[in-house]
Amino acid sequence: MTFIVGVLALAAVVCAAMALRAGKALVSALWLAGTSALVAFMLYLMGAHEIAVVELSVGAGLVTILFVFAISVAGDEALDVRTVIPRPLAIGLVIAAGLLLGWFTVAQPMAGLIQPIAAPVAAPLADVLWNQRGLDVLVQIVLIFGGVLGVIGLLADSAEKPDVKGPEAGVRDQTAEEVQL
Amino acid sequence: MTWTPLTLVLIGVICLLGVGFYGLLISRNLIKIIVALQILGKAALIAFVMAGNVNGQTGQGQALAMTIIVADTIVAVVGLALAVQVRRRFGTMDIKALSNLKG
Incomplete structure (x- = not known):
């Protein structure tokens, strides 16, 4: 194992x-x-x-x-x-962060201070998710809908406003100038 | 120090966090930044499940891990949509191009 x-x-x-x-x-x-x-x-x-x-x-x-x-x-x-x-600098920062994390977790200098905050409860995931963490489920649903709406908004905006003018746009501009003349 | 599965998982979590943090610091490509964020999210996911196992509250840790998966996926979805938009508008995925947004 x-x-x-x-x-x-x-x-x-x-x-x-x-x-x-x-x-x-x-x-x-x-x-x-x-x-x-x-x-x-x-x-x-x-x-x-x-x-x-x-x-x-x-x-x-x-x-x-x-x-x-x-x-x-x-x-x-x-x-x-x-x-x-x-x-x-990036490597130094990563090593420093890793050493700090390792010191506080693997080496456990404060092992005596870290205690379970409550009596261990071996509840199944479904029970915890629906009965104790109902708000989390609601937040997840809101996140999913928010993400979908955000993506739709982002992609729909680009479809309406193309940035690059094609050859037809140039022909149209030229025709408009000729009409003005 | 004895090498238990818990210790190895913990070292793996720290290494994954380090790799993700390093990628976030050095990368200028939007796709790479999202990949680094995903790696950080996976490290956090393992850490929560492991903390639940250590504490004896496996259900709590797994429920929070489920929330992390959903949030991480939404971050990837919105981030990739933003990357596509940036590519269309600026012609590149370099985050330097976004400096034009400064007031």
């Missing part, structure tokens, strides 16, 4: 790194799908079976399809070489 979890965690990290290193956006999306699938496998081994299924279908399936759709619409642009901030 320990070996399998270790291999899965390592593979997920490698896939995530390859997703960021990939030269093409489509390849990057495929590496991200691999990361999602490995994360779903890890979740399954941790006992979260329902979450693993949702992650596999949504994270590795739906999101990948969305990426492929967006890349096919927008084009697979050659990605940047220069970075927003200097690379050594």
Whole structure:
């Protein structure tokens, strides 16, 4: 069990790194799908079976399809070489953040202070989701509808206002000038 | 330190957070930024499920993980739609092009 979890965690990290290193956006999306699938496998081994299924279908399936759709619409642009901030500074920040997280979690200097806030309750997911976390479900529904409406609004706006004038527009402008003369 | 599955998962979460954070810092391409955000979301997802298991409240952790999946997907959807719009208007996916939005 320990070996399998270790291999899965390592593979997920490698896939995530390859997703960021990939030269093409489509390849990057495929590496991200691999990361999602490995994360779903890890979740399954941790006992979260329902979450693993949702992650596999949504994270590795739906999101990948969305990426492929967006890349096919927008084009697979050659990605940047220069970075927003200097690379050594970024690496330093990431190492500092990782060390801090590792110190407070793996090393557990405050292990005596971290206690369960309530008595452990092994309630099933459906019971917690519908009875105790009803507001979360409502927020999820609002998020889904808000996201769909936002995407419809964004795409509809572009359909009404094309930016690039085609050859017909030029002919129309020329005709209008001739009429004025 | 003994290498338990919990420790390995925790190290994996930290490494995933590091990779996502690094990608968010150095990338100028909108698609890459969304990929980095997705990686950060996956790290948070594993962390919540693991915290629920450690605390003995597996249902709570999994319910929050479900919320994270939904929120992460909506972030990807809206972000990709914005990326398509930026590409159409500016002809590039470089976030430097968005500096024209400054007042």
